[in-house]
Amino acid sequence: MSKKISFLLNKKVIEIKVADQMLLVDLLREELHLTGTHVGCAYGVCGACTVLIDGVAIRSCLTFAPQIDGAEVETVEGLSGDEGPSPIQIAMSECRGLQCGFCTPGLLMSLVELTRRADKPSDHEIDDAIEGHLCRCTGYTGIVDSFKKALGDKL
Amino acid sequence: MRPAPFEYFAPRSTDELWSVLDKFGDEAKILAGGQSLVALMNLRFVTPEALVDLKYLPHFSGISRQGSTIRIGATATQRSVETDETIKHQLPIVALATRSIGHPQIRNRGTFGGSLAHADPSSELPAVVMALDCTLVLESKVGERIVRATDFFTGPYTTVLQAGEVLKEVFFSSPSSSTQYGFYEIARCSGAFAMAGAISATRVSDGGFVESIRIALFGVGSKPILFVFDKEILGMQILGPELISLVSQIVRDKVEPLHDMQVTSDQRRHYSAVVVSRALQMGLVSQ
Amino acid sequence: MIELARREDYRLLTGRGQFVDDLRFHGEVHARFIRSTVAHGVIRKMDASDAILSQGVLGFWSGRDIKSLIPPIGQSKADGGVFQDPLFRALGKEAGFIRHVERRLLAEDKVRHVGEAVGVVVAENAYLAEDAAALVDVEIDELPAVVDPIAACLPTSALLYDWPNNLCLDLRVGTGNIESAFAQAQFSARRIIHSGRVSCVPMETRGVVAVPEIGRRAVTIYSSTQIPHMVKDLIVESLRLDASAVRVVAPDVGGGFGAKAIPYEEEVMIAWLSLKLGRPVRWFEDRFEHFVSSINSRDQVHDIEIALDVDGKILGVRDTFVSDVGCFSPLGVVQPYNTAAHLAGCYRVPALDLHMLSVVTNKPPLSPYRGAGRPEAVFAMERILDIVAREAGFDPFEIRQKNIIRKDEIPYKVGIPYRDGNPIIYDTGDFAACLDKAIEISSEFATKIIKSSSEVIGRGVACYVEGTGIGPFESAEIAVKEDGTIIAATGACSQGQSHETVFAKLVAERLGIEISKVKVIGGDTDATQYGWGTLASRSAVVAGSSLQNACDKIVDRVRRAVSRLWEVDESDIEFVNGVRIKGTPSRSLSWAQLSYEFSPHGQFSQEFGVGLSASDHFKPGTVTFANGAHIATVAVDIETGLVRILDYVVVHDCGPLLDENVVRGQIQGGVAQGVGAALYEELMFDESGQPLNPNLVDYIIPTRAEVPEVRMAHIETRSPGNPLGIKGVGEAGTIPVPAAISNAISDALATKNVEILRTPASPKYILGLLAN
Helix, strand or coil: CEEEEEEEECCEEEEEEEECCCEHHHHHHHHCCCCCCCCCCCCCCCCCCEEEECCEEEEHHHCEHHHHCCCEEECHHHHCECCECCHHHHHHHHCCCCCCCCCHHHHHHHHHHHHCCCCCCCHHHHHHHHHCCCCCCCCCHHHHHHHHHHHHHHC | CCCCCCEEECCCCHHHHHHHHHHHHHHEEEECCCCCHHHHHHCCCCCCCEEEECCCCHHHCCEEEECCEEEEECCCEHHHHHHCHHHHHHCHHHHHHHHCCCCHHHHCCCEHHHHHHHCCCCCHHHHHHHHCCCEEEEEECCEEEEEEHHHHEEECCEECCCCCCEEEEEEEECCCCCEEEEEEEEECCCCCCEEEEEEEEEEECCCCCEEEEEEEEECCCCCCEEEEECHHHHCCCCCCHHHHHHHHHHHHHHCCCCCCCCCCHHHHHHHHHHHHHHHHCCCECCC | CCCCCCCCHHHHHCCCCCEHHHCCCCCCEEEEEEECCCCCEEEEEEECHHHHHCCCEEEEEEHHHHCCCCCCECCCCCCHHHHHHHHHHHHCHHHEEECCCCECCCCCCEECCCCCEEEEEEECCHHHHHHHHCCCEEEEEECCCCCCCCHHHCCCCCCCCCCCCCEEEEEEEEECCHHHHHHHCCEEEEEEEEEEEEECCCCCCCEEEEEECCCCCCEEEEECCCCHHHHHHHHHHHHCCCHHHEEEECCECCCCCCCCCCCCHHHHHHHHHHHHHCCCEEEECCHHHHHHHCCEEEEEEEEEEEEECCCCCEEEEEEEEEEECCCCCCCCCHHHHHHHHHCCCCECCCEEEEEEEEECCCCCCECCCCCCCHHHHHHHHHHHHHHHHHHHCCCHHHHHHHHECCHHHCCEEEEEECCCCCEEEECCCCHHHHHHHHHHHHHCCHHHCCCCCCEEEEEEEEEEEEEECCCCCEEEEEEECCCCCEEEEECCCCCCCCHHHHHHHHHHHHHCCCHHHEEEEECECCCCCCCCCCCCCCHHHHHHHHHHHHHHHHHHHHHHHHHHHHCCCHHHEEECCCEEECCEEEEEECHHHHHHHCCCCCCCHHHHCCCCEEEEEECCCCCEEEEEEEEEEEEEECCCCCEEEEEEEEEEECCCCCCHHHHHHHHHHHHHHHHHHHHHCCCCECCCCCECCCCCCCCCCCCCCCCCCCEEEECCCCCCCCCCCCCCCCCCCCCCHHHHHHHHHHHHCHHHCCCCCECCCCHHHHHHHHHC
16 A cells, blocks of 8 residues: 655655555655665664654654655755755764764754754753664764754854 | 555544544554554564554644643653643653653654553553553544543553554543652663653641552553552551551562563562652652 | 864765665665574475565575575684684694584574574565565474573583584683692682673664676675675685676675674675676665674683782683584684683783683574673683682782783783784783773762762772784775875775774875875775775774885885985985975975876886885784773662662773874773673573564663763873884773673672672672672
8 A cells, every 4th residue: 555645855845655664764765865864773762763753853763654744854964955064963073973873863863853942951851862872883972072062052 | 674564544533533443443553653563563563454543633632731630632742741831730740750751752752642552561651640540531433431540451561442442531630739749660771661660649648647659560560550558558657768668568568570581570579669669759749 | 065073974974874775776676584483493394485476576595495506605714714723723733623614595404593594585675575574484393492501511412513512612721830820829719700692783784785797797795894805705705706706895884893794694695696686686684683693792601710829919810611602603713712812811820721612502603792702801800800809808909900910021921822823922011000090090089979878889990901903914005196196995994983084194194195185995895905804903003004004115115216316315305295305395296296207107107117006915913912991980779780880980002092082982982882791781592592682672782871971091002013003992992891890899799798790780680699
């Protein structure tokens, strides 16, 4: 079975027919050629597949494509443009928040959600967001520094 | 790890909902947040023929105060529950327990009702609604039925929900300022399932004596376990170390704990006493 | 374009990394393996008729289908030819024996672990492949499963292979007079100590894409691997292809840690399928598969005994240890021998008697994971040292200071060979300085402790040495292009170690050129003919040295040419953005101009040869030793058995730092994996060999909440073993962590007579000890 869906992807309108059982992460990676979002476990634990749906960080491996009909989806590819990487991506580089880079796009999307909060997130909220991502390379301290820099600079 | 094929429905009215559920019977699963269900489907542990998404039915959503009760719609996200102003002030224990579920990215999508309907023995919300003596409303094509939280959970991942029936909303009675709440869970690491946990609701008289204690344990048995202590057992005591010790001992002696990879049943028995004791010490009140 | 901290960052941060499952090829199809759900058995029946008829399926192959088409994989070259022979030559034949296993790509009759591939289906996409795989009906007659490695040694045990028993390695090595050591001992202690079984769990699982050439029997394989050249060798041999017809490329790799450091059956199978079907074939391992078919690691039980004299000096250590290698160990002697080689560690141990046994069981195969046998050695040694110290009344820090090898004793001969057959000689290092500094930094923390009433505090130390920069060689090929930019190709292969940045910096500094002009290519068998790969803390040392040597060859040739043809002294020539004469900056040539002068049109090429390029294949004589000291401060909740790490200090010595940020990242990341092994990670199996926790819910990887921010300091002593004077650091962070944390927990619980003797120190384990 398949469905026709229409949604915003990194601010562009996409209209596409999808199999009912297609996961959002596969829609992005296989059909729409955006391979920045990664699959680390396919059951929602590792966080590598995290994207924003209607501004909120969600596991794209736990979302079926038909579910995002009418929604706004943002992925890591939408964070940078012709003018180069965004300030949060620059912060992550400067603070050594990545080594192999596999978990990075998911983390960036969680960070974007935090940067859009009206109030500056507390340290606890920052930790909470990072704890939703597994990283096997960095030992997390560079990631924490990156988040704090990105959120500090925002003010 | 991709799911088997199924047909996706997103009904726009409850009539449409009942119609689809009728057609597929046991082969239909409700999709609310999907944070548990989709994982199981990706692993092919469950392979429903139909998935029915409640997203277009505001009937099941929302958080509101209705007179002396507070209503949480089944499809309210866990995130909305933990950040809702009414919940934070009136039912802080609910906000606290909800915040302990997984990680924020899961709670952004996972629903209050979904967690109840999924009935994982180690999840927090079933214990919350039992400790707070909530009322659940189940709806089907023939109408609504009310089930007390204490009657809702029947076994591991099983509830009284029948095929064609959907959890609609949960009602909390307005908490009094004379009730103190507590929450404590023991988990291996951030986001891990609890190896044992307790929600406590302690009603204290004007004189400072404990009138009753309700404690719901999660992660201990094959379903949440409720203990109710009234004045007969408690006598006339304040909520101090002696009373806490008495209560935790009773729980420890009576509980039938599971044995699993993480801890033995004896260790879980010991954990029951620890989580009860630490929950009772919390003393969280509504504002 | 904005300059980011690392070359790798731009594409990785903008979602344009090229991991193996990101690559797309026209006409590609997907493979899915069907895997045994039984740990030990014989395949009775396999019926794929429904699968073959399933939508979008191109074909199904079983072990019997490919039996006559693809030979089994013999012993891996990484294990066999190079390391084993020199070691056995050094030890002598009577030192023991090793048995090897032929690995079939797909099981033909017998299956020996849950997860062993028994068939493969290919379909138009991953969903259809998985749907079809679910339709393959496999019936396996179960045999008794061999699960406990000690029981596996009993004469009554079921056997995995046509061997007289389940032993695949029995090797003994030692030095000094162990009997005399124990006879003279004033104090001794003996314990059974277990390092648990773990999985590497890189965030990116394995994956292969094989792209056949049209019209020629040739194939390019993209694989998430640490060792592309070894993979190529295996595919050439197994599929009987020309070496010029096979190219293996490691694209962006999302972590390896050893899980990707052996050639796998899947790489050969996918390559074969692509040639058979004439289409690109993709395979991406799912997370369950990673737990049951990627290599497991550690899993050693030690019966270790230590002897001290009246003053607390170590007289000797005796250790018999058994490795549970699962159904086979592709790298055979490597991990257990690393354990033996590193057991004495930083200390003077005049007598050593080490007996290692490897036993096959019905579990996934076992191979080195970050640390590669050293964490197990340090865990056993540091625990028994702490235990004997406590029993004898010595302070655990002082006893180490007393026994630690001092700077003036370097070079220090341990008395047994390394696994490359050379005698172990600690060639560099100030072990005592690392220990003393770690103690100093750690004691600053003592006043800042906040704990709850049910917690007790403890502190533990562990020191380690690490043989790094192992051979046999690494290749570099550097070319100066026409426009003066540089391509530096290396046989090394990054999975996050920042090679593109670190090696570009190294080459740029050596050639006197801007770093932006240097491009580093790694992990491509077409870019360097030879190569070994990135594992074993070797790339900075060996690849770095080969790159530096290759640069020096270019510089030397230019220097000679300029000196001769411009008639200047070689000492007057310097390299700054090309070559120039000191004092006369107008007499200079940029690298672009030099490239021209060495081209067929240029002035230098007539006499000095065409082309400005050089290669080097640096062969280290043997390993060079890094070392360090870790001190952990923990809070143990005696009611729950949970452990919080309050403070974690690392003082280590990897010599001069090529890039301080990269080194810090390697240590912090290594410690995180060590914390995982110390407290959380454990692969569990039931009595029939069923894995109990092959998922990220029940196999616990530490999150940010569980990993402390390491307070670290570097001490730098140079290595005499390589032109860079450095030592490796990729594994350093991980090696002593379980030992330091377990020593700290045991310290906290000392008054309750609790000794941590295994990893992980789970709540179940700690509560069990407290209850007794």
